[in-house]
Amino acid sequence: MITQVPGPTRAGLRALAAAAAVFVFSMGASASAAQLLEVIPSDDVAGTIRVGVRDGADQTPKVVANGKDVDLQVADRKTSLRWQPLVMMVDTANVSAGQLDKIKQNVVGITKREFAGGSQYVKVVGDDGNGDQMNNPETAESRAQALVDGWTARPAPNPKKPNWSNVGAFLGGAFAAPSVSRARPWGLVFSSLCVSPDLNVPDLSGFPGPIRFLTWNNDLPKGCLEQREAFLAKVRETKKDIEVLDIADPAQAEAVKKARAGRSDITDESMILSGVPYDGGALLLSVSVEGSEPWKGGYTDESAPSEWSRQATIASQAKSRKMMIGGFGLLVILVLLGAVVRARTSAAEVGKWEAVGEAEDLSATMDPDAWNATIFQLTGAMPVLAEVREAAQLGPGKEKKKKKAKPAPKAKAEPKVEVAPVPPEGSESTQNVGPQTPATPGNTGMTVAMPVLDDGTGYDADTPFEIGVLLRGKPVARKTKKFRKVFSIGRATDNRVVIQKDDTVHRYHVVVRPALQGKEWWLEVSPTATNRTNLNGKDLRAGGRYRLPARFRLQLGEATEVRGRAATD
Numbered sequence: 001m002i003t004q005v006p007g008p009t010r011a012g013l014r015a016l017a018a019a020a021a022v023f024v025f026s027m028g029a030s031a032s033a034a035q036l037l038e039v040i041p042s043d044d045v046a047g048t049i050r051v052g053v054r055d056g057a058d059q060t061p062k063v064v065a066n067g068k069d070v071d072l073q074v075a076d077r078k079t080s081l082r083w084q085p086l087v088m089m090v091d092t093a094n095v096s097a098g099q100l101d102k103i104k105q106n107v108v109g110i111t112k113r114e115f116a117g118g119s120q121y122v123k124v125v126g127d128d129g130n131g132d133q134m135n136n137p138e139t140a141e142s143r144a145q146a147l148v149d150g151w152t153a154r155p156a157p158n159p160k161k162p163n164w165s166n167v168g169a170f171l172g173g174a175f176a177a178p179s180v181s182r183a184r185p186w187g188l189v190f191s192s193l194c195v196s197p198d199l200n201v202p203d204l205s206g207f208p209g210p211i212r213f214l215t216w217n218n219d220l221p222k223g224c225l226e227q228r229e230a231f232l233a234k235v236r237e238t239k240k241d242i243e244v245l246d247i248a249d250p251a252q253a254e255a256v257k258k259a260r261a262g263r264s265d266i267t268d269e270s271m272i273l274s275g276v277p278y279d280g281g282a283l284l285l286s287v288s289v290e291g292s293e294p295w296k297g298g299y300t301d302e303s304a305p306s307e308w309s310r311q312a313t314i315a316s317q318a319k320s321r322k323m324m325i326g327g328f329g330l331l332v333i334l335v336l337l338g339a340v341v342r343a344r345t346s347a348a349e350v351g352k353w354e355a356v357g358e359a360e361d362l363s364a365t366m367d368p369d370a371w372n373a374t375i376f377q378l379t380g381a382m383p384v385l386a387e388v389r390e391a392a393q394l395g396p397g398k399e400k401k402k403k404k405a406k407p408a409p410k411a412k413a414e415p416k417v418e419v420a421p422v423p424p425e426g427s428e429s430t431q432n433v434g435p436q437t438p439a440t441p442g443n444t445g446m447t448v449a450m451p452v453l454d455d456g457t458g459y460d461a462d463t464p465f466e467i468g469v470l471l472r473g474k475p476v477a478r479k480t481k482k483f484r485k486v487f488s489i490g491r492a493t494d495n496r497v498v499i500q501k502d503d504t505v506h507r508y509h510v511v512v513r514p515a516l517q518g519k520e521w522w523l524e525v526s527p528t529a530t531n532r533t534n535l536n537g538k539d540l541r542a543g544g545r546y547r548l549p550a551r552f553r554l555q556l557g558e559a560t561e562v563r564g565r566a567a568t569d
Contacts, residue, residue, distance in 0.1 A: 033055070033291030033292065034053060034054065034055055034056040034057065034059055034289045034290055034291040034292055035053070035054040035055065035056075035182070035289075035291070035292045036051070036052070036053060036061070036287065036288065036289050036292040036293070036294070036295055037051075037052030037053060037054055037082075037083050037181070037182045037268065038050075038051070038052045038083075038181060038182070038295075039051050039052075039287045039295045039297070041276075041297075041299075041304075041305050041308070042272075042305065042307070043305040043306055043307060044307055045274070045307060046278065046305075046307045046308045046310070046311035046312070047274055047275055047276040047277065047278055047308065047311070048075070048272060048273065048274045048276070049063075049272075049273050049276060049285075049287070050270065050271070050272055050273075051270070051271050051272075051273055051287060052080065052082060052083060052182075052268065052269070052270050052271075053268070053269050053271070053289055054083070054182070054184075054266060054267070054268050054269075055266060055267055056269055056289055059289050059290060060072075060074060060271075060273075061271075061273065061287050061288060061289050062287070062288050062289070063273065063276065063285070063286070063287050064285070064286040064287075065276060065277055065278075065283060065284070065285055065286075066282075066283060066284050067284070070275065070276060070277060071275070072273040072274060072275045072276065073273070073274050073275050074271055074272070074273060075271075075272040075273065075274045076270075076271060076272040077269060077270075077271040077272075078118075078269065078270060078271075079117070079267060079268065079269055079270075080117065080118035080268050080269060080270035081114055081117035081118045081119040081262065081268070082118040082119060082120050082268065082270055083180065083181075083182050083183055083184060083268050084119065084183070084184050084185065084186065084209075084262060084263050084266070084268065085119065085120070085121035085122065085123070085178040085180045085183050085185040086110070086111075086114050086119065086121070086122045086123070086185065086186060086187070086188070086262070087122075087123045087125070087174060087175055087178065087185060087186075087187040087188075087207075088107055088110065088111075088122070088123070088124045088125070088187070088188045088189075088190070089124075089125045089126075089127070089131075089167060089170070089171065089174050089175075089187070089188070089189045089190070089191070090103055090104075090107060090124070090125075090126055090127065090148075090151065090190045090191075091127040091165045091166075091167040091189070091190060091191030091192060091193075092126065092127055092151050092152060092153055092154050093127065093154045093163045093164065093165040093166070093167075093191075093192060093194065094154070094155060094156045094162060094163050094165065094192040094194045094219075094220060094224065095153050095154070095155060095192060095216070096153060096155055096219075097153045097155075099153075099216065100151065100153040103190045104148040104149075104151065106190070106260065107124060107144060107148055107190075108141060108144045108145050108148060110122075110188070110260060111124065111134065111140055111141060111144040112140070112141045112144075114262075115134075115137035115140045115141070116137070118270060119137075120135055120180065121133070121134070121135050121178050121180050121183075122134045122135075122140060122144075123174070123178065124144055124147055124148075125170065125174040126147075126150075126151060127165060127166045127167045127170065127191070128166060128170070129166075129169070129170040129173065129174070131147065131174070132144070132147050155219075156194075156219065156220065156221060158221075160221055161221065162194045162220070162221040162223055162224045163194070164194060164195060164196045165191060165192060165193065165194050165195050167189065167191045167193070167195070168195045168196075168199045168200075168201070168202060168231065169199065169200075169202075171189070171202040171204065172202035172203055172204065175187055175202075175204050175206075175207040175211065176206060176207070177206055177207060177208060183208070183209075184208065184209055184263060184266055184268075185207065185208060185209040186209040186210050186211070186212075186262060186263050187207065187209065187210070187211040187212065188211075188212055188214060188259070188260065189211060189212070189213045189214065190214050190215075190247075191213065191214075191215055192215055192216060192220060192224060192228075193213065193215050193224075193227075193228040193231060193232070193244075194220060194221070194224035194227065194228065195227055195228070195231050196227075197227055197230070199231070201231065201234035201235060201237075201238070202235070202238075203238045204235065204238050204239035204242075205238045205239060207239065209241075209263070210241045210242070210243065210263070211239060211241070211242045211243075212242070212243045212244075212245065212259040213232075213242060213243065213244040213245070214245055214247045214256060214259065214260075215228070215244060215245070215246060215247070216246060216247055216248040217246055217248060217249075218248050232244060243259065245259055278299075278304065278308050278311075278312055279312050279315055279316065280301055280309070280312035280313065280315075280316055281300070281301065282298070282299070282300050283298070283299045283300075283304065284296070284297075284298050285297045285298070285299070359523075359535045359536065359538050359540060359546040359547070359549075360546055360547045361541075361544050361545065361546060362522065362545040362546065362547060366524065366527050366543040366544070366545065367527075368527045368528070368543075371508075371511075371524070371526060371527050371543070374486075374488075374511055374524070375488065375508050375511070378486060378487070378488050378495075378496070378511070379488070379492075379494040379495070380494075459514050459517050459518035460484045460485060460514065460518055461483075461484050461485070461514035461518045461521060462518045462519055463566045463567070464482045464483060464484045464566075464567050465482065465483050465512065465521055465548075465564050465565070465566060465567065466480045466481070466482050466564065466565055466566075466567035467480055467481050467482075467483065467497060467562060467563070467564050468480040468481075468562070468563045468564075469497065469499065469560065469561070469562055469563075470560070470561040470562075470563065471500075471501060471502060471559055471560055471561075472559045473561070476500070481496075481497070482567055483496070483512070484514070485513075485514065486511065486512065486513035486514065487511070487512055487513075488508055488510070488511045488512075489509055489510050489511075489512070489554075489556070489562060490505060490506055490507050490508040490509040490510070490526075491503070491505045491506065491507050491509070492507040492508055495508065497562070499556065499557075499560050502556075502557050502558070502559045502560045503557075504531045504532075504556075504557030504558040504559065504560075505531070505556045505557040505560050506526055506528070506529050506531065506557075508526055509525075509526055509529055509533070509556050509557075510523055510524060510525050510526065510529070510533065510554070510556070511523075511524040512524075512548065512564075515547075520547055520548075521547075521548040522545055522546065522547055522548060523535065523540075523545070523546045523547075523548050523554075524544075524545045524546075525540050525541070525542055525543060525544050525545075525546075526542060526543070527542055527543035528542060529542045529543075530542065531556075531557045531558070532555055532556070532557060532558070533554075533555070533556060534554070534555035535548075535552055535553075535554055535555075536549065536552050536553055537553075548564070550565060550566040551564070551565040551566070552564050552565070
């Protein structure tokens, strides 16, 4: 099973990565099944992990991050010797100088090749027990060269007297299991195996990989060959997977070449996977291949590799900036939408104001006396004038000086004409009223004679009218006014709607009254309104009476606009 401590420190991760001991697998896994060898998060590239797989048959590891499958990109994939450490031992006894030089070249060349193939461990030991453990590919070759340069050949003094080798005394120590996680090591021994008969046989059972003895038979005393076979027989009692080859025998040249090439019974791969999602916070990572227990690791902001945390911080800041920009953009959009809605609403309101209702002339030219009577009824302030036309003069202009009236000759007193209020439509008094006596041209007072018309003055309107006034296109007041009863519009201050700062509006320009028992509104224009009176784009004639639409725009004079519409209660 995998042993993983959740949330290791960053320093601990670096140490573990350097030692390639991120986890420990069960040693009982089948050699034929795929095995996950190691998972090391890169401390230099965010979202990248290095994965080792043995006998994976080109499998791509399955990665799960926070419970979700992640499809990672394979940035690099190659066969690796990282998990196949090598131990080499060289015996300098009973060997010629030329033969030892070839062995030295073999040792340095094999060391260079192993580290070029991804190895992380090569150990070289002499027959005196001194050696070097190399794990840095940049310095391994130079260190191996320095070691072999100190070796000196010790040939046999004569064919009958061998130079006993010390290799057997140091084999056990040299071939202790190397400290490499999930290692499948192997060994090479360059030796004549001319050992003393009383030498204790080393125990090589602790070395988990094969050991190959590369020996030679040329110019060796006879006693060496006999003693070699006895020594190897005892060694095989503790280590069965040993192989002995003669490097001086041309018939065995191919086998020697394969022996020096390394292990062929396993295939280890190292691959770089990129794209592990990490945006800060907690990350639970699981990596697995078919046939092997998964590797699991847990990380937080404090324990994640430094580059992962840095990139997560940068991404978080960029996300925050995007959110701020997006929020600001959304705010701008909302403001613009509000402006558009407001503009459309205003346009709709303008559309309501500009809705054209056909103005309808409801009567012949209005009697000026009737108009004066209406104004008098509305304001109660109409002066008694000498002439009706002068009394009805509503437009701007200088008032004529009044002439002193000559005393009238005494005459019989005429009966006074009482002005009775107009009763509601349908009452008996309305039905019995006969034709009125028209005013006499010479009457110096204001006459109140007027045709009887069901104008609805006595009623409240069913629907009130809301009135607003604009002067040169700008409202003259913030609030509008609502009317249910008859009202007048003009420049005089006793109008219900007073127009100021526009001399082109008449003193009593128009009257608006309920009609037909309050079911409609009518507009009456002053009989002497010589200046412009325009309703919804249609010019009105002086003294006309018109039915008002539900919404209207009334142009008075040169600069005044009255907007009205039927309002809700």
